[in-house]
Amino acid sequence: MSAERLGLTEVAERLGVHYMTAYRYVRTGRLAAERDGTQWVVLASELDHFDLGDLGATVSSERSVDRVSRLAERLLDGDENGAWTIAQEYLAGGASPTQLYQGLFTPAMHVIGERWQRGEVGVADEHRASVVMSRLVGRSGPLFRSRGTRNGTIVVGAPAGEMHGLATSFAADILRARRFDVVDLGANVPTDSFVTCVLGTNRLIGVVISVVTQESRKGAAELIRALRRAKVSVPLFLGGAGVDDVSAHEMGADHWAPDVSAVASKLDD
Ligand code: B12
Secondary structure (H helix, E strand, C coil), X not given: CCCCEECHHHHHHHHCCCXXXXXXXXXXXXXXXXXXXXXXXXXXHHHHCCCCHHHHHCCCHHHHHHHHHHHHHHHHCCCHHHHHHHHHHHHHCCCCHHHHHHHHHHHHHHHHHHHHHCCCCCHHXXXXXXXXXXXXXXXXXXXXXXXXXXXXXXXXXXXXXXXXXHHHHHHHHHHHHCCCEEEECCCCECHHHHHHHHHCCCCEEEEEEECCCHHHHHHHHHHHHHHHHCCCCCCEEEECCCCCHHHHHHCCCCEECCCXXXXXXXXXX
16 A cells, blocks of 8 residues: 555645645545644545545536646746736636635645745745735735625634734635624734724624644634633634644634634524
8 A cells, every 4th residue: 555645735636626625525524634734644545446426526627726836836926917817717717706715825825835845935935925915815805895784793813823814814805705894803913902802893793713823722722711701702713724623622612614604604594
């Protein structure tokens, strides 16, 4: 049996499916995988007998993988307009703004992380790519505007020590599209300030905490304790690559969610 270990980008390439489809196979247990830090790792031998079934037919394979790689290249080159053109192509092909974030922007950032981990790109390249991505998020913001009665306000942020802030911007827009008002505090929010903001928010219906690295679990658990001490009674959601269902509940969250759309659906119930 082969002991070759594959990242999700390689799994997607070998199966000929979109990155997010491979991710879904893993998160739903269709494909056995284990975590290595925040990355999912799959043994190559698992693919030998993997049956794509109906799910595999639902995605346009090569083109999606290619688009993710092309976007990653544009981001690393600091080419905002080139990157935006790829985003527009994707939207023109029928993708929703939420799919733009979850099916294109997120996997492109993951590809950059994998390349950084392999030593193929440097820290400055990664920073540059993140800056271009923030600009794409700025350009995409108007696409997520929604009309009609608001469903209440959600505070979104990352705990003290968690420097990854793009996920909270993505989450904020995805929730806005579902008619929630959002206060996005971004990355590395000091615990006391987070709590003060939550207590001062009108029509508050939930708090969404993003944990990208496992190292930030301590800060997130401390934040949840502080929110409980302050008698915050709305549901507290934890999510992101640094937590799973079990750890999120151990850390005191009311809910763990695999993605932000699931948070919106839960709050819509
Ligand atoms: C850009 C980047 C940075 C930038 C961030 C800039 C910024 N403005 O945000 C900077 C340079 C600051 C950075 C720093 C570091 N980074 Co970094 N970084 C990345 C990179 C390449 C992209 C992150 C990103 O924006 N992803 C896009 C977002 C949208 O995707 P996401 O975080 O997975 O979020 C999705 C879901 O998880 C979900 N989600 C997220 N939050 C929530 C919350 C809820 C409630 C729900 C429901 C869902 C949800 O929604 C998103 C889907 O759209 C990742 C690679 C990766 N795999 O993500 C590495 C990565 C996260 N970084 C990593 C590392 C190691 C670091 C550093 C420790 C490096 C160092 N030695 O200093 C520091 C850590 C700093 C800290 N204490 O937090 C590792 C983490 C490994 C680990 N063991 O945890 C990664 C995975 C890279 C790698 N392959 O090794 N990084």
